[in-house]
Amino acid sequence: MKTTVKKYLLLVLALIVVIAAFSGCGTTPVTTQTTATTTGETTTAGPTTISTEEQLTFSIWLYATPNDYYSTYSENPIVQYLNKKFNVILEFQQPAAGTEQEALSLMMGSGQYTDMIETSYYTGSINSLYQEGVIMDLKDQVQSSMPNLMNLINSDPTFKRNIYNDDGQLLKLLTLSKNDQMAWGGLVYRKDILATMTGGNIAFPSGKDVPTTIADWEYMLPLYKTYFEASGMAEYAPLIIPAVGYFATGELVSGFGVSPSFDVKNGQVEFGPTQPGFYNYLKKMKEWYDAGYIYKDFASRTNDLFYLPNTSLTYGAAAGIWFGLSSQLGDVMSMPQYNLMVDVQAMPSPLDTANNITEAPYRNSFSRYPTTGYVVTTKTKHVERLLQALDFLYAEENASMSGIGLTAEQVAEINNQLYIKNGLEAGAYSVDAGGKILRNALLLTGGALASNAEPFMNNRLPGYRNDKADNDNINEDIANGDKIWKTYDDSKNMNLFMTRTAAEDAVFTEKWPAINDYLNTMVPGFITGSQPLDDTSWAAFVAQLQAYGCDELTQISQATYDRYQSR
Structure with missing residues (x-):
């Protein structure tokens, strides 16, 4: 189980969202102050009112998340909280463990897409999906429907650089974090x-x-x-x-x-x-x-x-x-x-x-800037309602839902039976007088997050993640390990x-498998002695990698690096 983030906070973010009070199934319209931009800079725009009167269902493809508490992520407590608060049904479609790659490929090939797709198992080009009309550029919709996310983007230059691609498009919703992850x-x-x-x-x-x-x-x-x-x-x-x-x-x-x-x-x-x-x-x-x-x-x-x-x-x-x-x-x-x-x-x-x-x-x-995330497909109707619900998880005051879980008040608010039946009526955590986050002892083992803790938090939907609890609850050995494993930075x-262009992706898709297979065959052979290792065999090894196209892939990687630096 991964644990996450350093003790200190890197961001102090002023949130500009005003969310009207909800009751029952959330039939009150929500008014949010939004921003508008054409070049990444924001200007104040008029409020956007999104009615939650009609209950809507959104389908979401996600890889398998096996656990001892529920068979589908639709039953996750944070998902249930969003459902009630925003009068939606987030319905997850998940393949059996070990079949994710095949299942996703079949869905993509069929054209019968879910509204939202988690991209960890997608091996193709996200940019190509947009060019082919499969997914949306969410830039405008995020500006009008996700003020919390926009606030984060505008408060952190690296967030902004990572969320928009080389063409200024916003194709993927990511999980953002206050801090670097703890070294796991x-x-x-x-x-x-x-x-x-x-x-x-x-x-x-x-x-x-x-x-x-x-x-x-x-x-x-x-x-x-x-x-x-x-x-x-x-x-x-x-x-x-x-x-x-x-x-x-x-x-x-x-x-x-x-x-x-x-x-x-x-x-x-x-x-x-x-x-x-x-x-x-x-x-x-x-x-x-x-x-x-x-x-x-x-x-x-x-x-x-x-x-x-x-x-x-x-x-x-x-x-x-x-x-x-x-x-x-x-x-x-x-x-x-x-x-x-x-x-x-x-x-x-x-x-x-x-x-x-x-x-x-x-x-x-162990960067706080993750790479996996969700794309929204062009088949999605009422995308503003989907984004509105997800934006709730990007508010700083709600960040503890991701990485920690629900408070006692939130458990009571939705009468969450998963928490109640497992003795967690007091919530997944509390905060002491000094601001230290204290995880519920039922979710800890040996000073680390217990293996049974993840089903009680949001570790799958995108949002703003508060992992401070991991630093507040770890023992000395784990804290020392985090420091030692980060002796050298990851800036290189x-x-x-x-992001690569579609043409660059095509070259990578063609050439990388042969390079990777050759590496994974020759390296153990050199070590065990089944392949001779001397200056001559080393030169032949390098020449073969070059023949497979490693120099061309290096040039492409240089181009992607240069474009990223220019964002």
């Missing part, structure tokens, strides 16, 4: 083993309290191997890496000064796997594999999630370093029944200081709000 995962190591093997005198060559360099790792890895061998374990792993031989989110490989894909350095886009640092990464991983430090059968673990690798080893106390979750930090993985106390701690990507690398240029991004990541 990253590289972890078993500190308790190091303490055992050194008599409590852990001494990293870097002189730091946390391992930060390749030399630090080469201090740890032999200790892990010796420990596991002495314990008589038949199967163990000082280090677990993904089956493809690298973390797509950038951990470890970034310590060699490159990314596993495209990144930006001094305004120039480069493709990491063709850079010298990637060769250095491959050589080091092969060296570690040959020494028995990397799990011997890593390449066969193709069904493992990178953030839940080989759980029989990680949860069986037989792994030293892996990609872990914030919920694994500290002593929570201990097995007291076997008198084994485990101490899992976070660490950043290790720097290849031998090759003068001083920072990791790419890491998993390719911003996913950069």
Whole structure:
């Protein structure tokens, strides 16, 4: 479960919406003060009155959201709250888990679109959907029907840059956040083993309290191997890496000064796997594999999630370093029944200081600027009513619905039976005299958000998200992990709000699969030795990537980056 955001607030937003009081099914017309713009600057316009007298139904396509409390997101408490307040029915259409890609493709191919579509599983071009007349440009409708969203857009230049595309169109409704997300995962190591093997005198060559360099790792890895061998374990792993031989989110490989894909350095886009640092990464991983430090059968673990690798080893106390979750930090993985106390701690990507690398240029991004969102199709009637309901979630005073849940007053207002039947009449949270957000203890486990908490909040509909509660409720290990996993910033990541033209998308769609497949075949081969690794084979590897078109894709990525910077 992801946890989100830093402690401090980045925005103090003045909201300009005036919402009339509602009662019953919300039959009172709503008057909002709206803004008008032609160039992104706003001017005061007349009020827009949207009647809620007629109950309307809107269909929404969303990927599967399996949980123990309800079978469809239509039953989500925040959805139910919007339904009652705005006299609408938000009706979700969700495929079975694991069939999302196929189901969405079938719907898009049939032309029988829902009113709104969540785009996480859409692999095509959003711009092309607009050009083909499938989705709306919401720019004008947002200005007239969503004053809360407009207020956010005009209060934060990055919000504005990310929401509008290169042509100034607003094609997708996003979730916006007060703060960066809390880091939910990253590289972890078993500190308790190091303490055992050194008599409590852990001494990293870097002189730091946390391992930060390749030399630090080469201090740890032999200790892990010796420990596991002495314990008589038949199967163990000082280090677990993904089956493809690298973390797509950038951990470890970034310590060699490159990314596993495209990144930006001094305004120039480069493709990491063709850079010298990637060769250095491959050589080091092969060296570690040959020494028995990397799990011997890593390449066969193709069904493992990178953030839940080989759980029989990680949860069986037989792994030293892996990609872990914030919920694994500290002593929570201990097995007291076997008198084994485990101490899992976070660490950043290790720097290849031998090759003068001083920072990791790419890491998993926990930005407050998300990339997924919803498009509204041209079949939608009364779009202003749909946007009016969604705009409620963009008001700062309602931001706690996203990421936290309902208050006691809101539970009572709609008599929400999900909350009441699960002992949450007091709501998902309260606020103490000092302004600290206190989650209901029923929704916490070990200082982190419990796995059963998400069904009680809005984590799917777009809106303005308040994740301050995560910082107000986390333990010291998780807070420290958040800081360590953000040691290096993500400014060199390719911003996913950069949009390609339809022609550029066509090139990417044609060329990227071959590049990706080649990478994911050759990298584990180089590491395990099934492919020779030397200067000659490295040159051939780069040449083949170029033959598949990586240079052309780099040029396209540069163009998208330049256009984004000019917005």
